[in-house]
Amino acid sequence: MEDQAERLREIVRQRGPAGSAGESFSGGFFGPPAGSFAAVQAPVESGRQAGPGKGRRAPGREGNARIITVTSGKGGVGKTNLSVNLALAYARLGKKVVVMDADLGLANVNVILNVIPKYNLYHVIRKQKTMRDILVETDYGISIVPGASGFSQIANMNDDERQNFISELETLSVADIIIIDTSAGVSSNVMDFIAAADDAVIVTTPEPTAITDAYGIIKIIATEYETPNMGLKLVVNRVRSVAEAKKVADRMTNIAGQFLNLKVDYLGFVYDDAVVSQAVLRQRPFMVIDPKCKASLCVQHIVDRMEKSGLGPSGGFGAMLNRLFGKKK
Secondary structure, three states, X not given: OHHHHHHHHHHHHHHOOOOOOOEEOOOOOOXXXXXXXXXOOOOOOOOEEOOOOOOOOOOOOOOOOEEEEEEEOOOOOOHHHHHHHHHHHHHXXXXXXXXXXXOOOOOXXXXXXXXXXXXXXXXXXXXXXXXXXXXXXXXXXXXXXXXXXXXXXXXXXXXXXXXXXXXXXXXHHHOOXXXXXXXXXXXXXXXXXXXXXXXXXXXXXXXXXXXXXHHHHHXXXXXXXXXXOOEEEEEEEEEOOHHHHHHHHHHHHHHHHHXXXXXXXXXXXXXXXXXXXXXXXXOOOHHHHOOOOHHHHHHHHHHHHHHHHOOOOOOHHHHHHHHHHOOOO
């Protein structure tokens, strides 16, 4: 993607040397509006439970959240890492962002952020806690909804449990951006979140198995959804060059269009960057470790493209719940 590569080079020229590892975010979902990166002496790396009574509702934002589902055909392609850093890039634009960990039994959004939540979605489903109780405000200007294996019970909830869960989900509607990190694969829960989203971002790498599995998700969407009501987008992760990313993207978008009659937008790529693996080991987002590294600039460019693409008439958060659960509130 030549324009992305040129933009990255221009940003590097404008910003100069890489920033220090001490840069972090401030603010949170229920806290002050998140702004740009804020340099701090020693950022605390543990999250804090929001708890009841700490929230304040943003006027005029209810129900207007943009829902972005991030998914992949196979595990290990960097889906969760991308989800978290996309959230940070949006927070850098002043957005209120929440990341929902919808990975079944393998919840690891909190691991990347070095957060140990006391409660999770299982407690909400069991009516033991509210969404505000489990929501964790991080020190990076984003909030997370911790996932758990109990999340798989969504498909088996009775009407009363379903209505309660829908009401709890509405707590998140004050956000500007809701990023749903799904599990890998093509389970019914994953497909439901894809269908319910305003934007469905499919992550792949140049590996043949990752490409094949990503195509499998696209094929299911094309065959099982008559009129897919989402912006289907592709991100190629861990690429070594612009040419490699373009080759993968062209192959997938052309096949989807030719054989499935489905439009897939190439959103961008993320370079294979040593900073990413360092960040994972340190359990901090790579956009915080080095906001000017190649991977960070790629993610910022992807968010810029998402913002420029705008949002279609999806109906907002209420419509997302309707699509997800197949019924109105």
